[in-house]
Amino acid sequence: MTDDLPVLDLRGVKCPANAARALLRLETMEAGERLAILLDPGEPTESVPAALTLEGHRVVATTDCKDHWRLVAEARG
Amino acid sequence: MIYLDHGSTTPLAPEVAEAMARATAVAWGNPSSDHGSGLAAARVLEEARLRVATALRADPAEVVFTSGGTEANNLALKGRLLRGGRPGGRLVVSAIEHPSVMACAAWLEGLGVAVDRLPVDGEGLVDPDDLRRRLRPDTRLVSVGHGNHEIGTVQPLAELARVCAEAGVPFHTDACQSFTREPLPAPPDLPDLVSVNAHKIHGPKGAGALRVRRGLALEPLMHGGPQEGGLRPGTQNVPALAGFGVAVSLADPAEYQRQAALRDRLLERLLSIRGAHLHGSRTRRLCHHLSLRFDGVSGRALAAALDRAGVRVSRGSACSSGTTAPSPVLLALGIPPAEALGAVRITLGRGTTEAEVDQAGAIIDQAVATLRRTP
Numbered sequence A: 001m002t003d004d005l006p007v008l009d010l011r012g013v014k015c016p017a018n019a020a021r022a023l024l025r026l027e028t029m030e031a032g033e034r035l036a037i038l039l040d041p042g043e044p045t046e047s048v049p050a051a052l053t054l055e056g057h058r059v060v061a062t063t064d065c066k067d068h069w070r071l072v073a074e075a076r077g
Numbered sequence B: 001m002i003y004l005d006h007g008s009t010t011p012l013a014p015e016v017a018e019a020m021a022r023a024t025a026v027a028w029g030n031p032s033s034d035h036g037s038g039l040a041a042a043r044v045l046e047e048a049r050l051r052v053a054t055a056l057r058a059d060p061a062e063v064v065f066t067s068g069g070t071e072a073n074n075l076a077l078k079g080r081l082l083r084g085g086r087p088g089g090r091l092v093v094s095a096i097e098h099p100s101v102m103a104c105a106a107w108l109e110g111l112g113v114a115v116d117r118l119p120v121d122g123e124g125l126v127d128p129d130d131l132r133r134r135l136r137p138d139t140r141l142v143s144v145g146h147g148n149h150e151i152g153t154v155q156p157l158a159e160l161a162r163v164c165a166e167a168g169v170p171f172h173t174d175a176c177q178s179f180t181r182e183p184l185p186a187p188p189d190l191p192d193l194v195s196v197n198a199h200k201i202h203g204p205k206g207a208g209a210l211r212v213r214r215g216l217a218l219e220p221l222m223h224g225g226p227q228e229g230g231l232r233p234g235t236q237n238v239p240a241l242a243g244f245g246v247a248v249s250l251a252d253p254a255e256y257q258r259q260a261a262l263r264d265r266l267l268e269r270l271l272s273i274r275g276a277h278l279h280g281s282r283t284r285r286l287c288h289h290l291s292l293r294f295d296g297v298s299g300r301a302l303a304a305a306l307d308r309a310g311v312r313v314s315r316g317s318a319c320s321s322g323t324t325a326p327s328p329v330l331l332a333l334g335i336p337p338a339e340a341l342g343a344v345r346i347t348l349g350r351g352t353t354e355a356e357v358d359q360a361g362a363i364i365d366q367a368v369a370t371l372r373r374t375p
């Protein structure tokens, strides 16, 4: 990936701590700022985007990188 | 009442009490539950973890929450020396560690671990060259506390960490007294294992953490669920840890400078008393900490007299089965047993004022004079 976004690596972090950490980070960002989030495959790829969306942030891209997933989230601000 | 025993514990900061009450009310869910109530608790818990990690100069994933400093020290020492379920190898500890390190070392020794107790100089400092000479291929851990609880001496942590790193030996420090008061060395000189707790910094009792460097294997003390990376199973005490996080973020270098100035002011006053001696280092010492003795005066009698006069200090001796033994820490500095029994520890906090310090100085002067007159 070469989009130069800040990266929050949540691989190895269990649910719902991963969603909690993603939300805490997004809440420090301006509206429209983007963050790349790395997640373990499986459950986190469902529960983290759901939690972000519920809080009003946008998930603008989801990429399967085989051993992990990469989300791009846009902060609600 | 003038409370000058912040080295034993500190009162909760109002902001901490408020955060704990809020967490109790709104973050009562199980932080491992994968639903909204769990997420609410996990947010509070993870915010606390971020705050503690920042102060530790560590990654949040390296922060293992514990019930306090004692548990963090037990996890570090036993976790290393019982790795794989079998005691073995060698443990190096300084001769002036807190009982929660010393007692672990003695217990491990009983199981067959070779324990090497590092001597210190007259100010309580460990010599990095001496440490280097003592490391062996089978040394599994070195444990040297950052700021000493009894004498306030601050160790050259970065130098000691480098000696350990060169030999490939994991390094642990008990930073319960120094946490947020003294900067920890930045990585790569940050010790692999760092014990901290909340109640020495105006946070709650029963909350602490161990920084565990990524990739360093430890044996858990308890077995159970996957919380805290499996190193500390059991549902976390979210309100207490929320309080810990807030206590950490309240820590302020300017406030610690203020305390250091008050400490020096009090020290000057107390050293003007005939036969007064400071324990530890004059310069390399914790900002809130004094340890002294006054010739011919027992620390126990002085602390009791001060308590009656409304000044709370701690005596620098260990109470065991009703008898008072001189503190092993003071003996390790080369202080003779009879003199070590004279020690009192005076430790300042956020609420300590200049007026209190001046008043305490006068009360101590008077108490020393009175005790010297009474046979």
Ligand SMILES: Cc1ncc(COP(=O)(O)O)c(C=O)c1O
Pocket: B007, B008, B067, B068, B069, B070, B071, B073, B098, B100, B145, B148, B149, B174, B175, B176, B177, B197, B198, B199, B206, B207, B208
């Ligand atoms: C240096 C040091 N280590 C460990 C501890 C134990 O911490 P806790 O009371 O949180 O178990 C203390 C204080 O009691 C201490 O001063």
